[in-house]
Amino acid sequence: MNDDIQQSVVAEESPRIPEVLPVLPLRDLVVYPYVIQPLSASREKSIFAIDAALVESRMILLLSQKETEVDEPGPSEMYRVGTAAIIMRILKLPDGRLRTLVQGLQRVRVEYFTETAPYLKAKVEPIIECDPSERSIELDATIRSVKQSLEKAVALGKSLPHEVLVIAANLDNPGRLADLVASNLDIKPQQMQDVLEIADTFQRLKKIHEFLLREIELLEVQQKIAMEARGEMDKSQREYYLRQQLKAIQTELGEGNELAEEIDGYRAKLADLKVPEEAMVEIERNIKKLERMHPDSSETAVTRTYLEWMTEMPWSLTSEDNLDLTKAKQVLEDDHYGLDKIKERLVEYLAVRKLNPDQKGTILCFVGPPGTGKTSLGRSVARALGRKFARISLGGVHDESEIRGHRRTYVGAMPGRVVQALHQVKTMNPVIMLDEVDKIGRDMRGDPSAALLEVLDPEQNNTFRDNYMNVPVDLSQVLFLANANELDPIQPAFKDRMEVIRLHSYTLEEKLGIARKHLLPRQVERNGVTSKHVAFTDKGLTALIQGYTREAGVRQLEREIGAALRKIARKVAEGALSKRFTLTDRNLHELLGPVAYLQDERLKSPRIGVVTGLAWTSTGGDVLFVEALKMPGKGNLLLTGQLGDVMKESAKAALSYIRSRGGEFDIDPKIFQETDIHIHFPEGAIPKDGPSAGLAMATVLLSALKGIRVKNTVAMTGEIDLRGDALPIGGLKEKALAALRAGVFEIIIPAANLKDLEEIGAEVREQLVFHPVRHVEEVFQLALVDWTYPNRGKKTKKGK
Numbered sequence: 001m002n003d004d005i006q007q008s009v010v011a012e013e014s015p016r017i018p019e020v021l022p023v024l025p026l027r028d029l030v031v032y033p034y035v036i037q038p039l040s041a042s043r044e045k046s047i048f049a050i051d052a053a054l055v056e057s058r059m060i061l062l063l064s065q066k067e068t069e070v071d072e073p074g075p076s077e078m079y080r081v082g083t084a085a086i087i088m089r090i091l092k093l094p095d096g097r098l099r100t101l102v103q104g105l106q107r108v109r110v111e112y113f114t115e116t117a118p119y120l121k122a123k124v125e126p127i128i129e130c131d132p133s134e135r136s137i138e139l140d141a142t143i144r145s146v147k148q149s150l151e152k153a154v155a156l157g158k159s160l161p162h163e164v165l166v167i168a169a170n171l172d173n174p175g176r177l178a179d180l181v182a183s184n185l186d187i188k189p190q191q192m193q194d195v196l197e198i199a200d201t202f203q204r205l206k207k208i209h210e211f212l213l214r215e216i217e218l219l220e221v222q223q224k225i226a227m228e229a230r231g232e233m234d235k236s237q238r239e240y241y242l243r244q245q246l247k248a249i250q251t252e253l254g255e256g257n258e259l260a261e262e263i264d265g266y267r268a269k270l271a272d273l274k275v276p277e278e279a280m281v282e283i284e285r286n287i288k289k290l291e292r293m294h295p296d297s298s299e300t301a302v303t304r305t306y307l308e309w310m311t312e313m314p315w316s317l318t319s320e321d322n323l324d325l326t327k328a329k330q331v332l333e334d335d336h337y338g339l340d341k342i343k344e345r346l347v348e349y350l351a352v353r354k355l356n357p358d359q360k361g362t363i364l365c366f367v368g369p370p371g372t373g374k375t376s377l378g379r380s381v382a383r384a385l386g387r388k389f390a391r392i393s394l395g396g397v398h399d400e401s402e403i404r405g406h407r408r409t410y411v412g413a414m415p416g417r418v419v420q421a422l423h424q425v426k427t428m429n430p431v432i433m434l435d436e437v438d439k440i441g442r443d444m445r446g447d448p449s450a451a452l453l454e455v456l457d458p459e460q461n462n463t464f465r466d467n468y469m470n471v472p473v474d475l476s477q478v479l480f481l482a483n484a485n486e487l488d489p490i491q492p493a494f495k496d497r498m499e500v501i502r503l504h505s506y507t508l509e510e511k512l513g514i515a516r517k518h519l520l521p522r523q524v525e526r527n528g529v530t531s532k533h534v535a536f537t538d539k540g541l542t543a544l545i546q547g548y549t550r551e552a553g554v555r556q557l558e559r560e561i562g563a564a565l566r567k568i569a570r571k572v573a574e575g576a577l578s579k580r581f582t583l584t585d586r587n588l589h590e591l592l593g594p595v596a597y598l599q600d601e602r603l604k605s606p607r608i609g610v611v612t613g614l615a616w617t618s619t620g621g622d623v624l625f626v627e628a629l630k631m632p633g634k635g636n637l638l639l640t641g642q643l644g645d646v647m648k649e650s651a652k653a654a655l656s657y658i659r660s661r662g663g664e665f666d667i668d669p670k671i672f673q674e675t676d677i678h679i680h681f682p683e684g685a686i687p688k689d690g691p692s693a694g695l696a697m698a699t700v701l702l703s704a705l706k707g708i709r710v711k712n713t714v715a716m717t718g719e720i721d722l723r724g725d726a727l728p729i730g731g732l733k734e735k736a737l738a739a740l741r742a743g744v745f746e747i748i749i750p751a752a753n754l755k756d757l758e759e760i761g762a763e764v765r766e767q768l769v770f771h772p773v774r775h776v777e778e779v780f781q782l783a784l785v786d787w788t789y790p791n792r793g794k795k796t797k798k799g800k
Helices: 044-055 137-155 162-169 174-182 189-196 201-253 258-271 277-291 298-312 325-335 340-355 374-385 417-425 448-456 492-496 508-526 538-548 555-574 588-592 645-660 694-706 732-742 751-759 776-783
Strands: 020-026 036-041 059-064 081-092 098-115 121-126 363-367 389-393 431-435 479-484 498-502 534-536 581-583 610-617 620-632 637-640 675-680 714-716 746-750 769-773
Touching: 020 036, 020 044, 020 098, 036 044, 044 059, 044 081, 044 098, 059 098, 059 121, 059 189, 081 189, 137 162, 137 174, 137 201, 162 174, 174 189, 174 201, 189 201, 258 277, 258 298, 277 298, 298 417, 325 340, 325 374, 340 363, 340 374, 363 374, 374 389, 374 431, 374 479, 389 417, 448 492, 492 498, 508 534, 508 538, 508 555, 534 538, 538 555, 538 581, 538 588, 555 581, 555 588, 610 694, 610 732, 620 694, 620 732, 637 645, 645 694, 675 694, 694 714, 694 776, 714 776, 732 746, 732 751, 746 751, 746 776, 751 769, 769 776
Parallel strands: 020 059, 363 479, 363 498, 389 431, 431 479, 534 581, 610 714, 637 675, 714 746, 746 769
Antiparallel strands: 020 121, 036 098, 059 081, 081 098, 098 121, 610 620, 620 675
């Protein structure tokens, strides 16, 4: 009911107020005495009340509602203190509403309501205002302060009619002044009602003074904000004018608008691409946003970078696959020596893609020691298919954002490595090698392996959403390959999405072939020498491999060949080489210095308490001697050589087995209480662990306790349980090569590992004799010199 407010003050004289008055409910409004207020009435009861007031005395009771949402308020929903007013003017509008001009007369209190229909009527009692008995200094000071505050509010921007200021300046009545100021303040309806109900004029004026001071504080803050905004606006306008001038200067110089040129460049790139609908919508949205930006703002730089990534992505570009299997086999043969089973599996993989191009095949994961050609196999697959190749190094990656990308809210945000790889090769169907997936980390920033699950899942990766790009990216055409040195660190769910292909250590013959076919030609070219300057004999290469490298792959071998060729290159450059240098096993030390690695050699003769064991390492196989001796003590078992928990448990299991068969082996039971047994693995600086030394430890324990020599021509590998059964192990090929290097030609293996002999090349198998065993007592027969079972009274047959 509140329209444009016009207030004024009327004369002191007030007509007599009837005891019963019609009630006009007000919403969000309080009318004070001596104030003229325009009102609008549209509710039926309000119109009836106004009509009744006009018929009777033109006086009406103005009461505020407690809840403004109520359309038909009852007695309980009205305040009990209101203002008796007189209707000065009335105007009926065409839509049925009434516009009235009322004048407040006096505060009244409702004793009770006499009628509720068709309109509200109430019996009222005038409220006698309490004026101060005498004028005090405090009252005069408050009146003056209110007037000054009102003027200050107007000066700060408060909108008040001029006549209100004039009337306020001439008022000395505290109650009248308080009502006048209250009717012109922006205070809440509840606070307005509280002022109306204060009969003490001095207290009412003090209350109004508090409201007025708060209003001034608000106006000061508002003015401060407006000044700051105006300052920013002035600065922006100045920058705008300067930019317009700069634009005019650039136009005169023929430089043009760089931002507009960039935007035209983006649109030109899009014209040559078939961009998915969702990506196109996002690109257009950012282009439009860029057009409205200031060229030098930080947000413009972020948007530019984003549009560059989006418009340079190869959304619809793919390379045509070459599925000629003959050519694929030739490429693999040209790039790699040996690895026949690996090549066969890769050709099968390509054959399936040829017959069913839409087949979402298994992701291949190459697992093997360093330097065995895992990454180069990926390059060969890409070359055989005619696809682009990209490598993503995941070693040491801890942040999930490296895969999914960073959100653009961060400074320096970039897409993930998968999207970067597509951007780099400019096709949507490259071969991507995920390098070192076993070395992915995990911390508080997330698990990259978990993020890769979506990337490698053929059912999900067609809608891969990079956090930076914020649009789906189709990875279904990408051929993913992975490589790792070990399988154990790989997350199980991640491992489940890949087919594992194992690469084993190279044999001496394979290393010779790789050196002849690949390493020597590459290093000769790199070092600027030719076949006229240097030649390598087979004996020289063999001596280099055995004396200067100890690895499963060929990286160190290539470095040593490079080092030798650099010496030759220097002689050629200095003119000190008169004829071709032929590198042999006898003059190798002239180029590379003393031998770096002494070859493992077998023991010269059978010995008590020493067994030749075999171990697998990340760089291949190794010969590991196991030593044991007994000494007076209290039955303790001492283990040295920096052994891991698994090997310690294997030693305890082996000792328990020997003790349980003590009577059968004719071992005095007192020995186990009065003798300490010490098992030692040499090279104590190197940590050792793994479940493959149980058979060797059981054999060395029996040898030490019985004083029986162990054959120096036999090596062994295998685990043992408490029943003496031989349990299978891994890394048989590497261990066999280590035995061959050491000159040991008989190897005892668990019978369960017979199937692994196929992984060993025929040229190696022909030089070795493998003895499969199912129980540790078979090992004793094969490894101990002249072994007999004392309590059986007969000598066991020799194993073949």
